[in-house]
Amino acid sequence: MNIPQLTDFSEASLDAAFAEVRALAETAITAASFDKEQFRLEWLGRKQGYLGQISDTWLKAAPVEAKKLIGQRFNALKQTIEEKLAAETLLDSGIEISGLDITLPGTAQRLGVEHPLVKTMAEIVSVFQRMGYSVGLGPEVETDFYNFEALNFPPNHPARDTQDTLVVDAQDGKPLRDRLLMRTHTSPVQIRSMLEQAPPLRLVIPGKVHRNDAADATHSPVFHQVEGLCVDTNITFSDLKGTLDHAMKAFFGSAVKTRFFPSFFPFTEPSADVQISCIFCGGKGCRKCKHSGWIELLGCGMVDPAVFASVNQRRIELGREPVYDTARISGFAFGMGVDRIAMMKYGISDIGLLYSGDMRFLEQFA
Numbered sequence: 131m132n133i134p135q136l137t138d139f140s141e142a143s144l145d146a147a148f149a150e151v152r153a154l155a156e157t158a159i160t161a162a163s164f165d166k167e168q169f170r171l172e173w174l175g176r177k178q179g180y181l182g183q184i185s186d187t188w189l190k191a192a193p194v195e196a197k198k199l200i201g202q203r204f205n206a207l208k209q210t211i212e213e214k215l216a217a218e219t220l221l222d223s224g225i226e227i228s229g230l231d232i233t234l235p236g237t238a239q240r241l242g243v244e245h246p247l248v249k250t251m252a253e254i255v256s257v258f259q260r261m262g263y264s265v266g267l268g269p270e271v272e273t274d275f276y277n278f279e280a281l282n283f284p285p286n287h288p289a290r291d292t293q294d295t296l297v298v299d300a301q302d303g304k305p306l307r308d309r310l311l312m313r314t315h316t317s318p319v320q321i322r323s324m325l326e327q328a329p330p331l332r333l334v335i336p337g338k339v340h341r342n343d344a345a346d347a348t349h350s351p352v353f354h355q356v357e358g359l360c361v362d363t364n365i366t367f368s369d370l371k372g373t374l375d376h377a378m379k380a381f382f383g384s385a386v387k388t389r390f391f392p393s394f395f396p397f398t399e400p401s402a403d404v405q406i407s408c409i410f411c412g413g414k415g416c417r418k419c420k421h422s423g424w425i426e427l428l429g430c431g432m433v434d435p436a437v438f439a440s441v442n443q444r445r446i447e448l449g450r451e452p453v454y455d456t457a458r459i460s461g462f463a464f465g466m467g468v469d470r471i472a473m474m475k476y477g478i479s480d481i482g483l484l485y486s487g488d489m490r491f492l493e494q495f496a
């Protein structure tokens with residue numbers, strides 16, 4: 131482009147001169163052969179750019195009286211060109227700001243939602259939060275000490291076999307209590323919490339656990355539990371019964387009944403298994419409850435004094451007060467399987483679906 135010298139400085143002829151340049155720029159930008167970088171060089175280039183040339187030949191060379199008129203027009207031209215160029219850049223990045231074609235399919239933004247397990251776990255946790263419980267968490271890779279020893283599973287005790295533990299490789303060189311394993315339950319967080327905090331304590335502990343179970347419709351080597359721990363003065367088995375009965379009613383509906391059976395866990399004494407009246411048939415008996423009218427849901431019991439003793443001992447090792455004095459305090463604990471509860475709640479018959487990552491399955495919970 132050749133920039134002619136200006137001779138007529140009337141507003142009308144200045145307008146005409148600038149309009150001509152502006153039309154040239156617009157033609158270049160909308161041309162099929164438009165190349166942004168080339169345009170930038172040609173028009174905005176520091177030395178040889180057309181705008182630079184216009185500034186030199188029109189603005190700088192103009193008589194003083196005309197400078198203001200030319201300057202205003204020059205700035206407007208420059209702004210227009212920069213705006214057009216910016217619009218082109220946006221178009222390139224896929225954001226359509228002009229020429230919207232409403233007949234094209236839209237680009238839907240897919241919203242993420244909670245996984246049914248996470249949702250169920252959060253709902254259970256919130257039932258206990260409303261009763262004044264705080265949330266506690268712990269690691270999935272645990273030591274033998276927290277997962278077993280401090281919970282009163284002595285070395286070689288047969289109760290360890292029931293946990294189908296997945297162990298971390300190359301731990302044989304360490305003392306047993308330091309060996310790493312995948313936690314088989316959320317109960318080790320009971321110990322971790324009591325080492326950190328003095329009583330009174332009310333904690334609900336959601337989390338992922340691992341067991342060497344062969345996968346089938348009701349077993350998965352990875353599953354989830356919600357643990358509970360309440361330690362204070364005057365905590366009795368009635369408190370445990372009342373708390374769990376209330377929690378089950380709050381979660382499943384007020385018509386649900388609970389019943390307690392003697393059971394065994396090394397870290398609770400006495401221990402109980404809790405059943406709820408079948409949420410499908412209301413207790414009359416159906417296929418889901420194997421015609422018993424009851425569904426087994428969780429394990430629980432009063433915290434075994436041996437657990438408080440190992441907490442106290444470890445607290446001393448850590449230089450902390452052994453404040454879990456069984457003459458003053460007592461407590462209860464419980465643990466429930468989240469996966470089974472989610473499966474019941476949503477009518478899921480194969481636990482594997484919860485871990486498949488199959489969007490066709492997961493989208494049903496959106």
Ligand code: PHE
Pocket residue numbers: 314315316317357358395398429430431463464465466
């Ligand atoms: N941790 C036990 C299990 O996984 C459940 C449980 C928790 C039992 C707390 C009693 C008290 O089977």
